[in-house]
Amino acid sequence: MITVNLIPESRKKTLMIEHRWRLAVLVNAILATALIWVSAGFYLSSNSIKDRTPLVDTEKAALDTRITDVKKDFDVLENQIKFLKTFPQSNYTAFIKKISEVLPSGVRLTNISGSLEGLNIKGESPDRSRVISLEESLRKEFDEVDAPLSNLVKSKDVEFVFTVK
Amino acid sequence: MNKNQVRYMAIASGIILLVVVVFGLWPALTKSYEIASKASDVEEASFFQLAQEESLKELLTSSKELQIEASESPFKLLEDDERLDVIRIFESIANVSGNEIEIATSECDVEEDEKPGLCFSLTITGSFAGLLNFNENLSNIPFAHNIETINTRYRKKEGVYITVIFLRVYTTQDVG
Numbered sequence A: 001m002i003t004v005n006l007i008p009e010s011r012k013k014t015l016m017i018e019h020r021w022r023l024a025v026l027v028n029a030i031l032a033t034a035l036i037w038v039s040a041g042f043y044l045s046s047n048s049i050k051d052r053t054p055l056v057d058t059e060k061a062a063l064d065t066r067i068t069d070v071k072k073d074f075d076v077l078e079n080q081i082k083f084l085k086t087f088p089q090s091n092y093t094a095f096i097k098k099i100s101e102v103l104p105s106g107v108r109l110t111n112i113s114g115s116l117e118g119l120n121i122k123g124e125s126p127d128r129s130r131v132i133s134l135e136e137s138l139r140k141e142f143d144e145v146d147a148p149l150s151n152l153v154k155s156k157d158v159e160f161v162f163t164v165k
Numbered sequence B: 001m002n003k004n005q006v007r008y009m010a011i012a013s014g015i016i017l018l019v020v021v022v023f024g025l026w027p028a029l030t031k032s033y034e035i036a037s038k039a040s041d042v043e044e045a046s047f048f049q050l051a052q053e054e055s056l057k058e059l060l061t062s063s064k065e066l067q068i069e070a071s072e073s074p075f076k077l078l079e080d081d082e083r084l085d086v087i088r089i090f091e092s093i094a095n096v097s098g099n100e101i102e103i104a105t106s107e108c109d110v111e112e113d114e115k116p117g118l119c120f121s122l123t124i125t126g127s128f129a130g131l132l133n134f135n136e137n138l139s140n141i142p143f144a145h146n147i148e149t150i151n152t153r154y155r156k157k158e159g160v161y162i163t164v165i166f167l168r169v170y171t172t173q174d175v176g
Helices: A009-084 A092-102 A128-141 B003-072 B080-096 B128-139
Strands: A108-115 A118-127 A156-164 B100-106 B118-126 B145-155 B160-169
Touching: A009 B003, A092 A108, A092 A118, A092 A128, A092 B128, A092 B145, A118 A128, A128 A156, B080 B100, B080 B118, B080 B128, B118 B128, B128 B145, B128 B160
Parallel strands: none
Antiparallel strands: A108 A118, A108 B145, A118 A156, B100 B118, B118 B160, B145 B160
16 A cells, blocks of 8 residues: 655644644653652652661660670679689698698697798697607698797707798 | 644653753762662671671680589689678588687788788687698688698697688679
């Protein structure tokens, strides 16, 4: 089938121009509407992120404070445990107990003094042999026993002195 | 619609489109760009926060373990509200071991790197067995302490041993 356009050329041009104007109106309207929606979308999403920012900052600050507090408590506790592990520090009790266990019968301690330098004991014994026996026992029990010769001068009613460490 | 009306509408819609672009789209895009860069900061902060939360969890777990370790220790540091308790313990162990006790507080000598603590001078009067018993019980008190010096002498006349013990008890204030 053959289609014949009998509209004159000048009228055709006028119609084409009119058609373009109409098209321009349509395109402009569609674009404007679309851009309004796009802009609104950008605004809304931007605002939601913007609203979250102070929330994140607040949470971060709270978390920082909490971590600082917990770390502080942790350090204190750690120091305390480290310190507590150094106990017991002095062993006077054990020393005195050991001495009392090796004390020959009839021998009495009259003075015990303890300091960082060691434990100093003084006592009385009815005879020399028990002082010698005590000295031997002390040497077995302690790393260092200091016994002056004066302990052995008298044979009876001996007053003795020992320093143990 | 006549031809002129269409043209006016086309021009008007063009102007509206321009207005939308200039006052709507462009500021929205600019703002969006700014927010996007801020969002990446927020995201970074969130990651950092997650890492921090993780480390906080680890810290809390370790802290609990330390608390258990502390509770298992035979000694603890004296709290402020336990000062009277420690005095009562001294009196109690003296009573149990059959000794008389005199308790005095004394000035603590503090050397370099040493914790001050609370210092007591305990004067114990009783038998030698009682003294041993007292010492044994004293070494078992639950508070971290140190016997700095001990001085015992036998009093022949009364047949009793008098012991002066200089004792330092450590408090929570000493270790921080």
